Amino acid sequence: MNRDPYAIALNSALTEIKRAYPDIKNSFIFTKSGTIITGDQETDETTMNNILESFENLKEKAKAIGNLKGFRITGKNGKLTLSNIKDMYLLLATSKNADKSHIYSITHVIIPTILKTLETFAPTHLQVTPPKKLVVDTLNRFFAGDSVQIDTEVLRDLTKNSDPRARVKAALTGEQNTQESINQVHIETFGGNVAVCKVKEISDQKLKGKNMIRIPEKLCKSLEINKGDLVKVKPAL
Amino acid sequence: MLAKNSQTDDTENDIEKMQEKLQEIKDQEGIIGYILRGPKSASIDLKDPTKIIDYAVLSSTAFDAGQNMTEALQMGEVDTILVESEETKLLSMNINNHRLSIFMEKSVDHNKLYKNLK
Numbered sequence: 001m002n003r004d005p006y007a008i009a010l011n012s013a014l015t016e017i018k019r020a021y022p023d024i025k026n027s028f029i030f031t032k033s034g035t036i037i038t039g040d041q042e043t044d045e046t047t048m049n050n051i052l053e054s055f056e057n058l059k060e061k062a063k064a065i066g067n068l069k070g071f072r073i074t075g076k077n078g079k080l081t082l083s084n085i086k087d088m089y090l091l092l093a094t095s096k097n098a099d100k101s102h103i104y105s106i107t108h109v110i111i112p113t114i115l116k117t118l119e120t121f122a123p124t125h126l127q128v129t130p131p132k133k134l135v136v137d138t139l140n141r142f143f144a145g146d147s148v149q150i151d152t153e154v155l156r157d158l159t160k161n162s163d164p165r166a167r168v169k170a171a172l173t174g175e176q177n178t179q180e181s182i183n184q185v186h187i188e189t190f191g192g193n194v195a196v197c198k199v200k201e202i203s204d205q206k207l208k209g210k211n212m213i214r215i216p217e218k219l220c221k222s223l224e225i226n227k228g229d230l231v232k233v234k235p236a237l
Numbered sequence: 238m239l240a241k242n243s244q245t246d247d248t249e250n251d252i253e254k255m256q257e258k259l260q261e262i263k264d265q266e267g268i269i270g271y272i273l274r275g276p277k278s279a280s281i282d283l284k285d286p287t288k289i290i291d292y293a294v295l296s297s298t299a300f301d302a303g304q305n306m307t308e309a310l311q312m313g314e315v316d317t318i319l320v321e322s323e324e325t326k327l328l329s330m331n332i333n334n335h336r337l338s339i340f341m342e343k344s345v346d347h348n349k350l351y352k353n354l355k
Contacts, residue, residue: 055302058299062295062322072321079312
């Protein structure tokens with residue numbers, strides 16, 4: 001989970017909201033690209049990731065009716081409300097009899113106001129260049145070298161600047177919001193192993209556009225991953 | 238045995254009643270269609286037949302997501318699921334061992350539909 005000041009501020013906000021509204025059992029916030037920003041202390045990361053995975057799948061299929069704006073479940077023992085707030089989603093799990101007006105005020109007034117305030121005041125807003133989840137392919141050629149290979153499109157996405165000042169500048173000037181091309185990426189496996197290595201564009205035409213990362217076999221072994229596994233990739237700062 | 242037969246008849250009657258209600262609902266303004274899936278059969282009525290597969294996949298995914306999330310958060314069995322996009326929404330629910338998904342425009346009062354069907 002993200003530990004920058006922005007995420008910490010949101011975490012405090014969720015904690016205070018929970019104190020004020022005891023009907024809220026679980027809450028967490030994640031970005032549209034699937035990065036968890038923060039969550040309350042009762043909801044462990046595995047639970048959040050499970051929910052996120054189901055949600056991402058639903059979001060994909062929901063394209064049949066347009067872009068997903070909200071999702072609600074009424075269960076026998078509680079309610080779940082997932083709301084789209086700007087470029088994020090807020091999940092609230094409440095008791096079954098939670099006051100609808102309270103949920104509405106949290107999702108439509110309190111959290112949007114906090115986000116707006118944070119964007120105004122926090123100079124280091126969201127240093128989250130959301131990691132990309134890519135499928136591993138092993139590079140086992142003799143001259144594979146130490147670099148990993150990633151699709152051009154994915155590399156372009158990763159270079160999008162997450163600095164808010166750059167975003168505002170881009171919005172005002174109409175310039176592209178991108179930073180210098182990246183030379184190194186940070187790879188994290190779902191088992192928690194991490195590596196930083198040089199990156200190149202995928203050279204094999206047949207493998208382009210497949211959301212893939214080609215990793216030298218030697219590095220795969222040290223990261224304890226195999227072909228077909230998913231890894232999280234972000235630019236190395 | 239007699240009791241079991243009577244129970245089966247009751248369920249069949251309930252399904253028939255629900256299908257009658259669905260026939261009325263589908264003609265209401267803003268209703269795009271519905272998918273009703275039972276253990277042995279399914280009925281689909283959508284205004285745009287080209288969307289049958291996409292809507293069927295979405296309906297099934299909504300039920301799966303609903304089940305996974307309620308399990309993860311210990312919220313008990315799913316009663317209703319509402320998926321909303323900018324202009325369309327989907328109301329899904331379990332009725333008499335059948336999975337029902339109704340697709341509608343955003344302006345439709347889904348609570349009214351739910352009360353009518355439950």
